[in-house]
Amino acid sequence: MKKYNIAVVGATGMVGRKFLEVLEERNLPAGEYFLMASARSAGKKVEFFGKQYTVEELNENSFGPPKGDLKNILGGQKGGPRVDIALFSAGAGTSLKYAPIAAEAGTLVIDNSSAWRMDPSIPLVVPEVNPQDIEKNRGIIANPNCSTIQAVVALKPLHDLYGIKRVVYSTYQAVSGAGLGGYRDLENGINGDAPHKFPHPIFGNVIPHIDVFDESGYTKEEIKMARETQKILGDDSIRVTATTVRVPVFNGHSESINIEFNKPYDLDELKAALRSAPGVVVIDDPMKNEYPMPLSLAGRDEVFVGRIRRDDTVESGLNIWVVADNLRKGAATNAVQIAQEWIRMQESK
Numbered sequence: 001m002k003k004y005n006i007a008v009v010g011a012t013g014m015v016g017r018k019f020l021e022v023l024e025e026r027n028l029p030a031g032e033y034f035l036m037a038s039a040r041s042a043g044k045k046v047e048f049f050g051k052q053y054t055v056e057e058l059n060e061n062s063f064g065p066p067k068g069d070l071k072n073i074l075g076g077q078k079g080g081p082r083v084d085i086a087l088f089s090a091g092a093g094t095s096l097k098y099a100p101i102a103a104e105a106g107t108l109v110i111d112n113s114s115a116w117r118m119d120p121s122i123p124l125v126v127p128e129v130n131p132q133d134i135e136k137n138r139g140i141i142a143n144p145n146c147s148t149i150q151a152v153v154a155l156k157p158l159h160d161l162y163g164i165k166r167v168v169y170s171t172y173q174a175v176s177g178a179g180l181g182g183y184r185d186l187e188n189g190i191n192g193d194a195p196h197k198f199p200h201p202i203f204g205n206v207i208p209h210i211d212v213f214d215e216s217g218y219t220k221e222e223i224k225m226a227r228e229t230q231k232i233l234g235d236d237s238i239r240v241t242a243t244t245v246r247v248p249v250f251n252g253h254s255e256s257i258n259i260e261f262n263k264p265y266d267l268d269e270l271k272a273a274l275r276s277a278p279g280v281v282v283i284d285d286p287m288k289n290e291y292p293m294p295l296s297l298a299g300r301d302e303v304f305v306g307r308i309r310r311d312d313t314v315e316s317g318l319n320i321w322v323v324a325d326n327l328r329k330g331a332a333t334n335a336v337q338i339a340q341e342w343i344r345m346q347e348s349k
Contacts, residue, residue, distance in 0.1 A: 001347060003031035006339070007062070007083040007107070009098070010090030011035035011055055012044055014180050015112060018332035019087050020048050026336055029343065034083060036062055037090070058090070058098060063105040081106035085339050088112055089331070103139025108342060110335045114220075116142040117228060124231050127337040128279040129156045134342050141338055145221070146330025147171050147244065147253055148228040153303040153329075154257070154322045157277040158270065159233055162316070163262035169225055169242035172254040173210060174294060175202055177326050178246070186248055202248050210244040219244060252294025253326040261316040267308075270318070274305055279329075284308050292323035300325055301333045 006028065010016040016037070023033075035046055035053045042057035056062065064082035085108050088095050092115040099109045099116070116122040123133040124142045129152050134141060144152075147169075155164060175182035181197035189195060189203030200207055211220035226240035247254075275282045283292050284306040292304035304323045311317030324330055 001029045003029055004084040004343060005032045005034070005082065006030050007034040007036055007086040009036045009058055009086055009088045009094070010112075011046060012037045012041040013089060014176065014183070015089040015327060015331045018327045019089060019335065020046070022328065022332045022336045024049055026340065028336070028340060031084075034062070038094075058094070060098075060101055062098075063102040063107045066104045067106045083107045085110065085342070087332075087335050087339065089335075099140050107139070108137065108339075109140045110143060110338050111140060112143045112331055112335055114145070114224065116140055117144060117224070118231070124228060125338050126152055126232055126334060127341050128153050128277070129232055130234065131341050134338060135345060137342075141342075143331065143335045143338065144228050144232060145224045146177055146326040147173060147221070147255065148225050148232070149330050149334050150253060150303045150322055150324035150326075151225070151255055151257060152229060152232045153277070153279050153324075154274065154305050154320060155229070155233065155259070157273045157280070158259065158261070158318075159235070159238075161270070161273055162265045164233075164235075164238050164259055165262045165316075166239040166260040167229065167241075168258040169222075169240070169244070170256040170258075171210075171225075171242065171244045172206075172247045172249070172256075173244060174249040174251050174253055174326055175246065176251045177210075177253065177330070182246075183250060186250060189248075198246065202246060205248065207246040208243060210246055218242075249294050251298050251325060251327060253324060253330060254292070254294055255322045257320050257322055258311060259318045259320070260311075260314050261318070264316050265318070267310065271308055274308070279303055280305055282306065282308070291321060294323055294325075297323055298325055299328065301329050303329060 008019045035055045036058040037055050044055045046053045089112040092113040095111045095113040095115040102109050123136045175186045185195045185197045221244040222242040225242040230236050281302045281304050291306035307321035
């Protein structure tokens with residue numbers, strides 16, 4: 001099997017470090033690894049695969065010259081790009097600037113920011129849901145929003161069986177979803193320190209506000225969940241609304257999802273479909289106090305579903321409770337899974 005050179009852009013950030021952890025566990029067929037970050041973090045030493053890596057400063061030449069560049073034609077690229085796959089987690093501004101440069105050099109970019117998610121020409125991929133969209137890439141693949149990823153993994157088998165008419169999301173999102181600043185706000189808030197990342201204290205509180213509000217009264221996070229769900233499931237007819245809430249949990253997003261189907265369903269058949277769905281683990285025995293919780297599921301890559309019950313207030317209605325590690329399946333693991341699937345597709349050609 002070919003060895004693929006892999007770069008992690010934003011390697012010193014919270015999600016970047018999680019990328020490294022997942023890459024060590026999954027052990028892709030890698031040639032060389034390159035760890036990249038901004039000038040502020042360049043030069044830092046990072047332990048990875050038992051070696052000391054020096055973080056490079058990200059710049060226009062990090063991935064090599066464009067494929068049509070004279071240096072490449074004359075052999076300066078040794079027959080290919082310096083980097084085959086780049087996992088980006090460095091913010092939308094960085095992605096907008098450097099992802100096209102990387103793609104032009106022949107690198108496949110898997111981007112964790114919001115920069116490309118709703119671009120109709122860029123695939124938005126969750127491998128358990130729409131792996132076929134990977135092949136539509138033109139050098140960039142978008143990694144969805146963390147709260148959307150876990151939701152669609154659970155929704156996909158149900159949509160295939162019954163057709164989803166409407167979804168109502170209520171999320172309970174951990175502070176790590178806001179990066180290191182959010183994590184520190186909770187950590188320091190325990191001691192009574194004022195928040196720096198959030199507009200209000202998060203310790204002992206819930207904040208119904210993730211990302212910025214628009215004139216509709218919805219936040220960007222809520223709008224993203226609606227649009228991304230439709231794009232990933234490939235069905236713009238699904239009606240989606242959301243309320244996204246930050247809660248004083250360090251890691252692990254939880255979601256209450258209310259679903260209305262286009263046709264009646266059998267509850268036993270529905271539960272069986274969830275149990276057999278890729279990436280889904282059902283924990284649903286409420287009489288024994290068994291249901292998914294973020295505290296007990298941290299560090300796992302699956303999406304956990306419980307509290308599965310009918311909603312009799314609408315025809316063909318359902319309520320489910322969905323929990324996942326937002327730094328792993330909601331970010332790093334999903335991106336690495338995309339890379340693995342892309343490599344599998346290359347090797348099968």
